[in-house]
Amino acid sequence: MSEELTADVAGVAALGEPVRRELYCYVVAQGEPVSRESAAGGTGVAHHVAKFHLDKLVAAGLLEVEYRRPPGRGGPGAGRPSKLYRRAAREIAVSLPERRYDLAGRVMAEALTLVDRDGIPVGDALHAAARETGRRVGRDGPVDEAGGRDAVSGVLARHGYEPRTVDDQIVLTNCPFHRLAADYTGLVCSMNRDLVDGVIDAICPGALSARLDPGPDRCCVIVREP
CATH class of the missing domain: 1.10.10.10 (Winged helix-like DNA-binding domain superfamily/Winged helix DNA-binding domain)
Known part of the structure; x- marks a missing residue:
């Protein structure tokens, strides 16, 4: 949690x-x-x-x-x-399993801003916005001296992914965008992969890679060495 x-x-x-x-x-x-x-x-x-x-x-x-x-x-x-x-101004939301629709909303709002401002295709804008959001998430997390895999897992855990190391890869056992992914699978899963790749870019660029590997009862993204 x-x-x-x-x-x-x-x-x-x-x-x-x-x-x-x-x-x-x-x-x-x-x-x-x-x-x-x-x-x-x-x-x-x-x-x-x-x-x-x-x-x-x-x-x-x-x-x-x-x-x-x-x-x-x-x-x-x-x-x-x-x-x-x-x-208090603080917002409180509780969902179990943990969901982060606020994060998805932020990515999509930034993507639409890019479309409106720069006239780029929606898919390209969503890719860029998700990647940059992931970088911010990675940079804003607590400094982990261990770096690499452990640091990436720590950031993803704080955002609801419930990462677990299985063999040589990080399996994300919870999807923070579950309902959106069920209705808009291709769009949301690609956004999710780009967001996780952005986290990796901020922490250990080139050392790990996010890939789409859908499986039952887990996130569609896994993290492994390139």
Whole structure:
């Protein structure tokens, strides 16, 4: 399970507690930052209970905090600013097995931008966009001193591919784009291969190669030496 998915699962799990979930829904529904007192009054819980659960929601990344004085109150003697809670900007999505349709959407949006801007064929644009996205994914990952195969596997694992080493190749046991690949197999599988090749380009160019090798219950791409 990738670190991002682990964090998302923890965030969703934080809403499993009924009082916490009610406080979260109250804060979100207000449309502006709210105080602990307002949240407590709006949900009918004690102030100390509201504080406990609101801070748990902050720790889970679901709410954010800001400090503000009431309008018209400032300068010496105005007291400390009020602690206000608002919905966090962070997006949370959980799917099991892990899916990354956001990544596919980004590739396709960049491809359409290339088509519109440069007038190149859609297939060429998708190839270029997927490859460049893969390079960014590879560059943005944590530095792995081992490099090579292990580093590529680590990056792919963080993006939902569930890589496993089988003999001399890396088999990707999960497809992050499963539903898209089922409906648009040729298009999405080629995009997927180019994306994985981009990851390889960023980490160990020339040492490994992504190839299409469809098999049951796994990604259509495998990684092996050229």
